[in-house]
Amino acid sequence: MTIQADSIRKAFPILSRTVNKRPLVYFDNAATTQKPQVVMDRLMHYYSYENSNIHRGAHFLSQQATEAYESARATIRAFIHARHNHEVIFTRGTTEAINLVAYSYTKKFVKPGDEVLISAMEHHSNIVPWQIACQELNARLKVIPMNERGELDMEAYAKLLTGKTRIVALTHVSNALGTVNPLKEIIRQAHNMDIPVLIDGAQAIPHMAVDVQDLDCDFYCFSGHKMYGPMGVGVLYGKEEWLNQMPPYQGGGEMIREVTFSGTTYNELPFKFEAGTPNVADVLGMESAVKFISHLGHEHIAAHENALLEYALSQMEQLDQIRFIGTASQRTSVISFLFKDIHPYDTGTILDKLGVAVRTGHHCAQPIMDFFEIPGTVRVSLAIYNTKKEVDILIEALKKVREMFG
Ligand SMILES: Cc1ncc(COP(=O)(O)O)c(C=O)c1O
Numbered sequence: 001m002t003i004q005a006d007s008i009r010k011a012f013p014i015l016s017r018t019v020n021k022r023p024l025v026y027f028d029n030a031a032t033t034q035k036p037q038v039v040m041d042r043l044m045h046y047y048s049y050e051n052s053n054i055h056r057g058a059h060f061l062s063q064q065a066t067e068a069y070e071s072a073r074a075t076i077r078a079f080i081h082a083r084h085n086h087e088v089i090f091t092r093g094t095t096e097a098i099n100l101v102a103y104s105y106t107k108k109f110v111k112p113g114d115e116v117l118i119s120a121m122e123h124h125s126n127i128v129p130w131q132i133a134c135q136e137l138n139a140r141l142k143v144i145p146m147n148e149r150g151e152l153d154m155e156a157y158a159k160l161l162t163g164k165t166r167i168v169a170l171t172h173v174s175n176a177l178g179t180v181n182p183l184k185e186i187i188r189q190a191h192n193m194d195i196p197v198l199i200d201g202a203q204a205i206p207h208m209a210v211d212v213q214d215l216d217c218d219f220y221c222f223s224g225h226k227m228y229g230p231m232g233v234g235v236l237y238g239k240e241e242w243l244n245q246m247p248p249y250q251g252g253g254e255m256i257r258e259v260t261f262s263g264t265t266y267n268e269l270p271f272k273f274e275a276g277t278p279n280v281a282d283v284l285g286m287e288s289a290v291k292f293i294s295h296l297g298h299e300h301i302a303a304h305e306n307a308l309l310e311y312a313l314s315q316m317e318q319l320d321q322i323r324f325i326g327t328a329s330q331r332t333s334v335i336s337f338l339f340k341d342i343h344p345y346d347t348g349t350i351l352d353k354l355g356v357a358v359r360t361g362h363h364c365a366q367p368i369m370d371f372f373e374i375p376g377t378v379r380v381s382l383a384i385y386n387t388k389k390e391v392d393i394l395i396e397a398l399k400k401v402r403e404m405f406g
Pocket of ligand 1: 031094125126171173203364
C-alpha cells in the first residue's frame with residue numbers, strides 16, 4: 001500500500017476548510033498535527049457512553065473504562081515494542097515525561113559534581129528541566145556540540161562521556177533542523193560506560209517506526225498531539241529496572257499502596273508515576289491515533305514524507321536566495337529556512353495571508369538560533385496528508401513574498 005494523501009485527507013475534516021478565503025495548506029505539523037475523525041469519534045464515544053473514573057469503582061462503567069485504559073497501554077506498548085505494559089507511563093506529553101525523569105532520576109542518582117549531558121539541538125523541554133535539576137543538585141549540565149549542517153559532533157560526544165556522567169538526554173529528531181540523530185551509536189557508547197540515555201521522541205514518532213528494545217534506550221518520551229492524537233496526553237517509556245528504583249514524581253491518589261499519617265508506601269509500576277485521575281479520554285484518543293498510524297504503516301508514511309521532503313527541497317532550491325538551516329545527511333520532514341533578507345515573521349505572515357500555515361521564530365530551540373546567529377527561521381513541517389500540490393502552492397506563495405519585498 002502506498003500513501004494516497006488525497007484519500008487520507010478525507011479523514012481530516014479540518015483540511016477541507018479555508019483560511020483567508022483560500023484552501024488551508026497546513027505545514028505546521030511539527031507544532032501539532034491535525035486529527036482524523038476516528039480520534040475525535042473516540043473522544044465523543046468515551047464521554048457519551050463510557051465516562052467513569054478508573055481503577056476505583058466497583059460498578060460496570062468503571063470496570064469498562066479501566067479495561068479500555070489498560071488496553072490502550074497495551075496497544076502503545078506494542079507500538080513502541082516495549083517489553084512490559086508497566087513500562088508505559090501516561091503523562092501530559094513529552095514535556096511532562098522529561099520533567100518526570102529529570103526530577104525523579106536525578107533525585108536518586110545525581111550527586112553534587114556529577115554531570116548531565118544534553119545536545120546543542122534540544123527543544124527547551126529537554127534543556128530547562130535538566131538545568132533546574134542540576135541547579136538543585138549542584139551538578140553540571142554539559143552540551144554535545146553540533147556542526148554547521150546541524151549534525152552532532154560524535155568525536156566531542158565520546159570525550160564528553162566521563163565517569164561523572166549520570167545520564168545522556170537528547171532528541172531523536174530535531175524540531176528546528178529535521179536532523180535524525182544516530183541514536184544506536186550514541187546509546188551504545190553511553191551504555192559502555194553504564195550511563196542511561198533518555199530520548200526525546202516528540203518529532204520522531206509520527207514519522208518513523210520506533211522500537212525501544214532495538215534502540216536499547218532507557219527512556220523514550222513522546223506526545224499524542226504530534227502524532228494525530230489529542231493534546232494533553234503523552235508517554236514516558238522507561239525500562240522497569242530504572243523506573244522501579246526512581247522515587248515518585250507527584251503524590252496523590254492512585255500512586256499509593258497504603259497511606260497513614262506516619263508514612264506511605266507506593267504502588268507498583270506504572271501507577272507509582274500516575275498520581276491522580278488520569279486523562280482517560282485522551283489516552284483512548286491517542287490509542288486510536290496509534291491504530292490509525294499502524295494501519296497506514298510506518299514504512300509507507302516514511303516513503304511518502306521523504307519523497308515530499310525531497311520534492312519540496314528541490315523546488316525551494318530553485319528560488320533565489322533561500323538559506324536552509326539544517327542540512328544534515330539524515331533528516332526528516334522539517335525544512336527550516338530564511339528567505340532573502342526578509343524577517344522570518346514577515347515571510348510567515350504573508351504566507352498565512354495566502355492560506356499557507358507555517359511556523360516562524362525560534363521553535364522553542366533558542367540555542368540553535370544563537371548557534372546560527374539568526375533571529376529565527378521559517379519552518380515548513382510535513383505530515384502524511386500533505387501533497388505535492390500543496391508544495392507547489394507554497395512555492396508560488398514564496399514567489400509572491402519575493403515580489404512584495406523586491
Ligand atoms: C523535539 C521536541 N521536544 C519536546 C517538545 C514538547 O512537546 P509537548 O509540548 O507536546 O510536551 C516538542 C514540541 O514541539 C518538540 O518538538
